[in-house]
Every structure is written in structure tokens, then in C-alpha cells.
Amino acid sequence: MPVFRWGSAFDAFRDLEREMDHLLHSVNMAFEGLRIGRPFPAVNIYELEGEYLLTAELPGTRVEDLDLSVANGKLTIRGRRTSTPEINEQQFRRSERAQGQWERSFTLPERVQEDGLHAELNNGVLKLHLPKAPSTVPRQIPVSDGHTAPLTIETRGERS
């Protein structure tokens, strides 16, 4: 065990969080502390007139580290946080940032045009646009007794 270390481990960065917390409570501001133990990445979903918008905070993620795929109405976001292999654990004084591989899946809301999905990644914020399908046609679902005809789904109205 090293007897002397440059700037003892945590004293070098005495945290002012508690103090800041106090300060912020006196002002009309809402405060969100560290997000530890929550799913990474955190995701918000918005509904707009013509689309759904999924936003995710992915700091440090490059476009090539990100993989989005859609299959069977399920959207999967997969990625990798570039870790710091050149830094060994001994050198860390504090480690709060999530690292490694992650994956999250979402069931797409109905009426989303899967081929119209597009996404942008800027400054560590992902914006995924999920355009709504133009209009849904009422569907007639025939019911068979299970012995005669197989169940078929028939669409009524016009659909190009």
C-alpha cells in the first residue's frame, strides 16, 4: 500500500454536492441527483402530430458504436460505451459513469411506419423519429370454429 500518494484519493475532490443541493432548493428549481442504478440509457418518448419521438442520452457514443434495429414491431437499441482500457483500476479515484455494452428494447406503438424510421445522434443525444402510419383502416377479423377455414385477416376500405 502506498504510503504517500499525490493528493490523497478523495480529498482532492471534496464534493460540494450537498451544498449545491441546499442552494438549489432555495431557488425555484427542481434538482435531479446522480442517476445510479437506473437503466442505461435513460429514454424519453414524446408523441407529436405525425410521429413519435424517442430521445436517449448517450454521452460518449459515436455513430459507429450504435446499432438500431426493428423486427416484429420491436425496436432494439444496442451500443457500446468506449471504455478506457489504458487506465487501470488503480488509477481511478472515482467511477460513476456507466461503461460497457448495453441493450434496450421497446415494443413499438401501433401504426408506426417501420421503413420511415430515422435517427440522429448529436452531442451524445439520440433522437429517433418514428413516423405514424397515415391512417388505419378498420379491420374485419373473421372468426372460424377452428375446423373449417383457417383464420384470415381481411382489410376493408382502400389501402394502396
Place this chain on the structure above:
Amino acid sequence: MTPELNPRSSDLPSRTQDTPAVPPPQQHWVCTPPIDIFETPEGLVLRADLPGVTAETLDVQVQDNKLTLLGRVVEQAPAGATLIHQEYHVGDFVRSFILSDDVDHDRITAKISNGVLDLLLPRIPKTEPRKIQVRAD
């Protein structure tokens, strides 16, 4: 405007037409960014996750021994969007630290890319021990 105190509450719909509803003030969120601190031969590196923050919207201040990060973030969704699922708040990032005296305040540098800030905190170079000649009378 307090509808409960309005004696003619049946008039409310027409009243709201006369005076357009004032949108409730946007609640301002402040978030604590997660950080890593590691030691390098030159000093310390402080790495902070600041998604949505750019070099233009980031303020790093050192006053006396206090280092403060303030990253401003713009709303991610366009106006009129309805939030239907929420796991995080969009808000400015604030965090402060007390620097040790070993950090060379004048040589602190900062770099931000893809929403990750790297603050390099070089240590003050150690002065070489100086040998003092002792003369005998």
C-alpha cells in the same frame, strides 16, 4: 386566476376565451452529471457525462479552489410534443468540486466531444531539491 373563488363559475369557458390561458412556467431542472476521476502521470483527468452540451454551452469556472461545471441544455423535443414516457429530465448540468492545492489552476484544459467532457488537471511540477553549499569559515 382561481376558479374556485369565482362566484360565476359557469362563466369560466367564456372567460378563458377572453383571457388566453397563460402556460404554466416551465419547471427548470438541474441534474448532477456522473463523473470519473483518474490519475495520469501528468495529473488528474475528470471525465463528465454531459449529453446535449457543446463547447458553446459549457462553462467551466475556477474560482479560488472551487471548480464549477455548468452545462446548459436545450429542450430536446419540439414544442407541442406530448411526453408519453419519461425516464429522465432535460435540464442543465451543474457540479462543483474543491481542487487540491496540487492542481496547477492556470494550466487546466477542457475538451468536450460527443457530450463527454475531459478536464485535464495537471499537477504543479515538483521542484527539484536544491543542494545548498555549506562553506566552512
